[in-house]
Amino acid sequence: MDFSDVSLTALRVFREVAERGTFTAAATALGYTQSAVSRQIASLERAAGAELLERRREGVRLTAAGHLVLRRATTVLDQIDATARELAGLPAQAGTVRVGWIPSAGAALLPRAVTALRRSHPAITVTTREGTTPALVRALRAGSVDLALLATAPPFRPPDTESPPLTLQTLTERSLRLAVPAAHPLARGDFVDVADLRGQRWIAGPSTGEDKLMGVWPGLDERPEIAHTARDWLAKLHLVAAGCGLTTVPVSLVPAAPPGVRNLPVRGGPQEQRRLLLAHLPARLTEAASRVADALRTAALDADAPL
Incomplete structure (x- = not known):
């Protein structure tokens, strides 16, 4: 096992594949060919001396070794990005919180929470991205978002079976x-x-x-x-x-x-019940992320008031 020659490009490609779920989707997002993505993943697996992705017909799934490499890769890439910002004289992003959301949460709940945060905690910057529940779960695992608003229907199973389990809180449960x-x-x-x-x-x-x-x-x-x-x-x-x-x-x-x-x-x-979940990795949230989570809970309570 020798990671001394692993490139940052390979780490970025690996994180993108883990988040997108397929080589094709990762290639499209990065502007690469699928063969270029495959070569980067192959080089990373050679360095690791282990298979990092389980190839399936419907896409890829991280192996145990893949989860370990993803956690380390996310830390390295975040540090590199922070260093680049400092060298460019840009402000630190310690107060930035990345939120992923399903479309049904974005039209009402999310704007309400962001508006409240601007008044109560103007130093916090919230960036958001839309996605399906499976895509947002992968983004949480890949470290691309800090919080995610997910949807679930009966029998209300966890959104994935990976370890460690995501921390989940039900914000609303209402009939369709x-x-x-x-x-x-x-x-x-x-x-x-x-x-x-x-x-x-x-x-x-x-x-x-x-x-x-x-x-x-x-x-x-x-x-x-x-x-x-x-x-x-x-x-x-x-x-x-x-x-x-x-x-x-x-x-x-x-x-x-x-x-x-x-x-x-x-x-x-x-x-036909539907739950809206607030999800994040089990690690302790930053203070900024905790404030955003509180604002989303409050907005959900307002939205869940009787019509």
Whole structure:
């Protein structure tokens, strides 16, 4: 085992692969070819004398040795980046907190928390990035974000099985709602019966890879008719307002719905609960990260107040 010749490029590529989950995604993010990414990983594994990534059809997974190298690589790269900033005369980033968030948390909860922090702790800088729950879990493991807002549905399993387990706190647990055009016959009442969802047209997110078919009411006993696909929640809600179909919506997004949309509970089937989780690595949070976590909890309490 000889790490003396390991390049910083190889460490950065390795961290990107660990975070993105595939060689292809890492290559795209870095602007490299996939073969260049493969060569960097191969050189790192030769230096380590061990396999760092378990190659699977759906992507890669860190081995035990890979987890160890990732922890060390993250420390080294963070130190190098901090040194570069100091040499360039830029301010230290000790007060910067990186937050990852799922789209349904970004429209209401996250802006509320950031606004409160500007008033209470103006020295803290919050940077954010959107992602799916699996992608954000990888980002936490790779050290690319400090905190993450994640979504989970019954049976509410942990977001991954890696060790050590992530520290998780439930911020909200609310029932899923149905977004209906205001002029739609289903919008006439105060709730929708699940039996009336048969034969409806749906607006859903694209179902690719790790993303599920978000937007169709879970458990329908028919193949849904997808009239429109959109990844962005607000785009889906505006399509609903235009009368293009129905979509599901987390309660946290109800205040962000445009005019022309009714958000109704669904009755007659199992309760479709959704939890919003605040996640971070089990290590003690910095003071700045703790302040941001407190602001997110407070914002979630406000959002979880009865509608």
